[in-house]
Amino acid sequence: MRDQDYMNLAINVAKAGLGQTNPNPVVGAVVVKDGRVVGIGAHLKAGEAHAEVYAIHMAREKAENATIYVTLEPCSHHGKTPPCADLLIKNKVKRVVVATTDPNPLVAGKGIKKLREAGIEVEVGICKASADALNPVFYHYLDKKIPYVTLKSATTLDGKIATVTGESKWITGDAARLDVHLYRSIHDGILVGVNTVLADDPSLTTRLPDGTGKNPIRIILDTSLRTPLEAKVVNDGNAPTWIIVGNQVNREKLNDFQDKPGVRVLQLNEQTLSVNSVLTLLGQEGIASLFVEGGAEINGSFLKEKAINQVITYIAPKLIGGKLAPTSIGGSGIETLGEALQVVIKSVEQLGDDVKIVSEPI
Ligand SMILES: Nc1c(/N=C/[C@H](O)[C@H](O)[C@H](O)COP(=O)(O)O)[nH]c(=O)[nH]c1=O
Ligand SMILES: Nc1c(N[C@@H]2O[C@H](COP(=O)(O)O)[C@@H](O)[C@H]2O)[nH]c(=O)[nH]c1=O
Numbered sequence: 001m002r003d004q005d006y007m008n009l010a011i012n013v014a015k016a017g018l019g020q021t022n023p024n025p026v027v028g029a030v031v032v033k034d035g036r037v038v039g040i041g042a043h044l045k046a047g048e049a050h051a052e053v054y055a056i057h058m059a060r061e062k063a064e065n066a067t068i069y070v071t072l073e074p075c076s077h078h079g080k081t082p083p084c085a086d087l088l089i090k091n092k093v094k095r096v097v098v099a100t101t102d103p104n105p106l107v108a109g110k111g112i113k114k115l116r117e118a119g120i121e122v123e124v125g126i127c128k129a130s131a132d133a134l135n136p137v138f139y140h141y142l143d144k145k146i147p148y149v150t151l152k153s154a155t156t157l158d159g160k161i162a163t164v165t166g167e168s169k170w171i172t173g174d175a176a177r178l179d180v181h182l183y184r185s186i187h188d189g190i191l192v193g194v195n196t197v198l199a200d201d202p203s204l205t206t207r208l209p210d211g212t213g214k215n216p217i218r219i220i221l222d223t224s225l226r227t228p229l230e231a232k233v234v235n236d237g238n239a240p241t242w243i244i245v246g247n248q249v250n251r252e253k254l255n256d257f258q259d260k261p262g263v264r265v266l267q268l269n270e271q272t273l274s275v276n277s278v279l280t281l282l283g284q285e286g287i288a289s290l291f292v293e294g295g296a297e298i299n300g301s302f303l304k305e306k307a308i309n310q311v312i313t314y315i316a317p318k319l320i321g322g323k324l325a326p327t328s329i330g331g332s333g334i335e336t337l338g339e340a341l342q343v344v345i346k347s348v349e350q351l352g353d354d355v356k357i358v359s360e361p362i
């Protein structure tokens with residue numbers, strides 16, 4: 001096996017932490033001694049051990065004079081956990097292969113420097129692109145302190161999310177809907193507008209076949225607090241629900257929700273909810289990744305603000321037409337093609353009868 005092979009193994013091990021480590025990155029580590037893998041590790045939860053710690057502990061005395069492959073520069077600061085660079089030095093690791101440096105100002109090359117000053121051979125950049133592709137959420141949230149936004153829509157071939165009569169269940173098939181639940185399970189928050197709550201009474205929980213998968217925090221944009229008191233999202237207690245309202249909602253209306261299980265009403269100091277204020281608030285509340293499931297009006301407001309980092313589009317082989325049938329993005333719309341949100345198509349794949357397109361704004 002070559003350096004790249006061991007690093008790809010570390011990258012795959014890192015994926016065990018996807019959706020669990022925010023606001024920390026997912027990280028994988030593999031310890032190799034005399035051509036044998038003697039330790040592996042992944043960071044699984046912020047505040048808990050780092051990937052290197054698990055891998056070095058598994059290697060035990062074999063860590064001495066070993067090579068460790070780690071997808072992110074070993075940390076050098078005392079955060080919630082002690083510095084990994086010191087651990088590698090203490091265990092007399094001979095060589096450290098790092099896929100990519102850590103942009104966290106607390107690290108940012110200091111980990112590599114500490115290792116080299118201790119006489120350890122450090123190589124940087126092996127499989128850098130694949131390692132960086134693990135952590136778009138970490139890089140974005142570290143830099144901007146607002147959530148990395150994934151906008152998801154599910155439409156017919158002619159771009160509709162429901163028929164003229166409002167029927168929408170279901171446009172996409174089981175495979176696509178399962179895929180959506182996988183996304184829900186790795187996101188900190190899922191956001192819909194109150195119109196979706198009124199139309200679908202959604203549960204917005206993660207329902208995977210084997211019953212696993214954590215539930216994201218359910219976030220409802222609801223300027224004048226029209227969420228029905230009997231809605232699933234405020235009664236089922238399956239996940240926290242945050243309702244974000246404007247400053248026109250009066251005190252007694254706010255009090256209606258105070259004894260609902262896991263429900264918080266967050267009041268912004270503005271009449272209408274601007275996307276930027278919502279994202280700033282959610283960032284302050286520790287939401288690093290946000291899954292926006294619409295509907296059309298909400299998607300329209302995120303598009304207008306260009307507050308989108310990734311777009312997931314599911315297209316079903318159905319045609320329903322209808323001038324008044326809603327499309328996936330409503331709102332006032334962008335007037336000129338020149339101002340369109342230009343995206344790069346990252347992948348196109350078939351999921352059952354549907355097509356899934358992943359794209360990212362340029
Ligand atoms: N109508 C469709 C979707 N519709 C998604 C809606 O916006 C809303 O999120 C769902 O109704 C949520 O329901 P729950 O959380 O599962 O109870 N989304 C899809 O991927 N395919 C479709 O056909
Ligand atoms: N998860 C991870 C690292 N994460 C780095 O450490 C920071 C979190 O430190 P702490 O608060 O102590 O958990 C995080 O922001 C990132 O810069 N570093 C590593 O060496 N290995 C790991 O597995």
Ligand SMILES: [Zn+2]
Nearest residue numbers: 050074075084
């Ligand atoms: Zn560390």
